Amino acid sequence: MTHTAALPSAGPALRRALVRHHWRWLTMLALGLVIVIGTWGGRYATRVNFDAAALRGENTLRLAVAVLRGQMARFERLPQLIADQDLIRQVVQTPGDRAVVAEANAYLKEVNILLGSSDIYVMTQDGTTVAANNHDSDVSFVGENFAYRPYFFDAASGGEGRFFALGTTSLKRGYYFGAPIRDGDAVLGVVAFKIDVDGIEETWRGGDYEIIVTDPEGIIFMASRADWHFSSILPLTPDRLARTDQTRRYADARLRALPVTSDDQAGHRLMALTDVLGTREFLVLAEDMSEAGWTVQVLLDTASARAQALTTVIVALLLVGLGTMMAAVWLQRRARLMERMQLQRDARAELERRVVERTAELATVNRRLEAEVAERRATEAELRTAQASLVQAGKLAALGQMSAALSHEFNQPLGAARNFADNALVLIERNRIEDARDNISRVVALVDRMATLSRHLRNFARKPNSRLETVSVTEVMSETREIVAFRLRAADATLEFDPGPEPLLVRAGAVRLQQVLVNLISNAADAAEGSADRRIAVSARAEGGRAVIRVRDHGPGVPDAIVERIFDPFFTTKGVGKGLGLGLSISYNIIKDFGGELRVMNHPDGGAEFIIELIRSGRTTVT
Template identity: 60%
Template sequence: MGKRYLSALVGFILIGVVFAIHGGDIIKARYLAEAATQGGTTLRLAVSALEGHLKRYEALPALIADQPDIEALILQPDNLIRRHSTNLYLANINALLKSSDIYMLTMDGETIAASNFDLPTSFIGQNFSYRPYFQEAAKGKQARFYALGTTSAKRGYYFSSPIEIGGIVRGVIVFKVDIDVLEASWEGGDARIFVSDPEGIIFMTGSPHWLYHSILPLTQERIDRTSASRRYSDAVLKPLPFTERVEDGHRIMSVAEAGGTRDYLVLSQSMPDADWTVNVLTDTASARAQAQTVVIAVLLVLCLVGLGVAILMQRRARLDERLHLQEAAQVELERRVEERTADLARVNTRIEEEIAERRATELQLRQTQADLIQAGKLAGLGQMSAALSHEFNQPLAAAKTYSDSADVLIERGRLEEARDNIRRISALIDRMASISRHLRNFARKPNEKLSGVALDDVIRDTLEIVSTRLKSAQAEIDMSLPRDIPPVLAGSIRLQQVLVNIITNAADAVEGLDDRRIELTVDVDEMVHIRVRDHGAGVAAAISERIFDPFFTTKGVGKGLGLGLSISYNIIKDFGGSLSVANHPDGGAVFTISLMAATGQVGLAAE
């Protein structure tokens, strides 16, 4: 035994030496991978924000170029009245769209109308024929370009579109979009974000002192191409002081800053449409510090374990002296253990019998609960069936009248009128079949898979089922449904059962009151919320926490088992949503059903 402890102590020492040599690199690589994952998330968010901001304005130049006022001015560029009205039109559009500037150029590049016509930095009279966005649009193409304004000295992204009349390009319309808001959101974050153009020049960054620095060598060829388009006006271009290397499969950029050199993990993604490259730099100092902390912690643990092994070796020697004294006691202990084992065997037998009885009782209880739930549903169905009985009597009486009348009409040879009676009888039969179908679907147990359910169809079928109860309570339904409600993840019949239960409860709450309105609204954010509000007395605070408990009811004897809301709560929970109740500030109770929107196509599962 002593040799075993000695071998373990030597093993811990060897593990500590190996870990001190190689463990730091392994742990550092792991933390760098985590930093790369976080940086990737930041990169995707930044790219999505940029693309979303630019796509808002992409199609607008072409739309405005087709406006009659724009075409009229380009045909008569010297008409001062048209110039003034076009200036006002562009200013209104610019304010509405919250863009930076909108202006209109003739084929020689001269600005004849602009949204900033009344500002000191107005573009009117300026010639922008040197800009690539003008040159491309003058050829009949849609164009994009990022640059520093030569007149406004403000950075922006330009969208341009040709003004075509009769298939001939007569001028160019230009949108300038301000992206300073996006850039401001990058400041002060954990990661440094910057965007570079094809020449490697940084023109957007959350670190203002990096602006107009290049991450590629500033060759004369690159400088000449940038100067030709006057992309950055008179801004001074400088190289960014950095070096780059690959470490554990990751790009690491070392940037010389005022406080010394800092290492960043670099992730990049190109935006082909804008001809940009978005870069996210994550400081590696945190990852390296975490790796060092873990290495120190592991070494301390190994030292503690080694110390424990040494203590055990010392104690082992003392324990050997006591072994002889314990042998006699061990014999007595074994005898007592055998006695206790026999006792425990008898106790275990009794416990197993009790467990078997409890399991049988639990199974019986679950079956009873399931039967009660179904009984509650059938009791509710019985109440609805009684209320709907006259809905069948009226069509049957009408069908009998139409049938007798058709017989008389046929005898008199008035066949067309007899056919009309037969069509009326068929419509009455369809109505009774519809009521019967909804009643049958409500009564049976569901057997469905969750899928996308069209909410407006479910609401329509629900109102058909509860129409009789609403009439008996003299209640009215006020609905407010938005257009294009997304399908929800649910089961159509079970969701219908929930709505029938809640609307029926609302009818009970307003019956006999002056205000018998029931409001049904739907709104959509991250989830789809269905709200049913009555104008009754609301839900007392004492019962609000128990309202969804099984068998809890505030109705009189014989008017319900108290299972409706409990069943509804569990149905919505099965859908991955929630069912809640609150009191409206203006009175009455509000039941809210929150469901997840379905991402796939709408499909109703069998029930």
């Protein structure tokens, strides 16, 4: 007994121990993830962002190199074409002939304008310029000696001259092509062709990167930033300066070294540069243009990539924190869920006990309910039968009221028929056959009239089925007129029917609709008996998608106090023995069965008006 009682108290303690164990593991896991993300994750995010930046930079680098190569390829064959001209060969052979020199100067100027180059000039074998496109400018090359330029001595030796430098006379940067002027195998002089590079630099500015072009000594010759021109990204050692001075590549320009430091990180070359904008770190992508002696480099600022990497690490740490919080909430909810589950188990056991106790009671109650349901179903069936009987009783009551008038209606034709028959016998005896035939025809007509009236009454008295079909209001009204004719004569009332401009078809049952019209017209005849105006007006119209039949009398109308009760069963304003109070109630239910509406109102000009709204129909029969 003692051991059994100790188990419930041990359960909560065990659960609390498990929760503390889970909390320790969760804390250790979160700290481990923070350490891993803070160290390895930072390096990985930096490498990923550097790789993405390098991919963008590679596209920029390829485009810049392609532009430079395309610009050089555009002009590289032109110097040799110019050198092959007879005029150029003649001017180096006779440099003292002023006419030839003047003609050569004009030719070079014209070609320079046509090709859009910077300068074109011709040098003799000793490097002296004898003709140039700028012969008439303030910076004329005529008379200048450029034998120290590599493009000259390479071409003078029979090869192709290539050199980029700052012009010593024009002080403008450009790329030089040199081509030998030949007379057979002998080299008579050199044609120099200089192209401008300023236009190319203009396309580099405005991007989120920097582009520089350096010579073999690391000196920046072209750059997207003009303040970097003639700066070196390598130390300016005496050997580098001596090689640069030997060719006077940069004329008298002052060279300076940029304060840069290089490093490799995440598989990429980085360069830190300090200038007037501060210290910035760049990702360096480079490609050699050996044919020009250049190195084209694209510098991408790493601030954006490092910011993205830092953002990635922060987001990862936040996710870890969020995950830890969610796990903590889950553990807490799980502990509470376990407690609730235990409470639910206890409650379930108590509930099962109570269910067992109540099952017997419920079984007894169910048996009682089943008996009551069966009794109510039987009552409902009886009510339906009673309702159908009431409808038929209403018609039979109406027929009962008609019986006296019908007796008179039949007696008159019967008496007339008897007289016509007697006369016919007398006429036959007198051999007046034609007159006898006329009397017999009248007897047949009277018999047909009585048969027609009998047929309408028989159809009216028959129980209708529930089938709905397309019914013509005009045809139903024609049969209704035959049935109520005796009632109208008894009340000295007249019936006026207005079928409308076109036949009106409705969805109804012909006999039941006829019963409704008989009831309404009979009531109108009762109301008209004490009135001066004994007209009963029936009209049929199509209004929108509905068919509206109006039955109006010119009697005293319906008192406001009974408007709400006029369709109630067994409610009547007639005297004792003159009605059951079922006619309007039956009519109301019949119209409802048709999916329509029956209502009553007092006409503004006097009298009551009953309004029937039915569904318009085509020729197709529906059920």
